[in-house]
Amino acid sequence: MMNPRTQRRIRRKRGMRKTLFGTPQRPRMAVYRSLKHIYVQIVDDLSGTTLASASSVQSKAASSGNAAAAAQVGKAIAEKAGVAGIQTVTFDRSGFRYHGRIKSLADAAREGGLKF
DSSP states (O other): OOOHHHHHHHHHHHHHHTTOOOOSSSOEEEEEEOSSOEEEEEEETTTTEEEEEEETTTSOOSOSSSHHHHHHHHHHHHHHHHHHTOOBOEEEOTTOOSSTHHHHHHHHHHHTTOBO
16 A cells, blocks of 8 residues: 555656657656755666666765755765766656756756756
């Protein structure tokens, strides 16, 4: 039995994933937000491989469940993407609303040089 809020998010996610697809030229940047942490991966869906990843678990933030920690994760994924030679991505917010931690992660990734 799943929480109704989680069921609605997964339904939104399925609808979004019908059109979002990561290619080697423009991979998908998938975000997952839990209560304590935030995770992001850059995925090539054609080969099924993760090209870069970052999370608030890996960062040295004092608190890992707030917008400041999400901004640090956004900067980290932008740096890792730059090292991997990735400049443009498709943003997959996984059914989460674009505000709060998701928005601060996206803004920090854009400031770090990613285009989406």
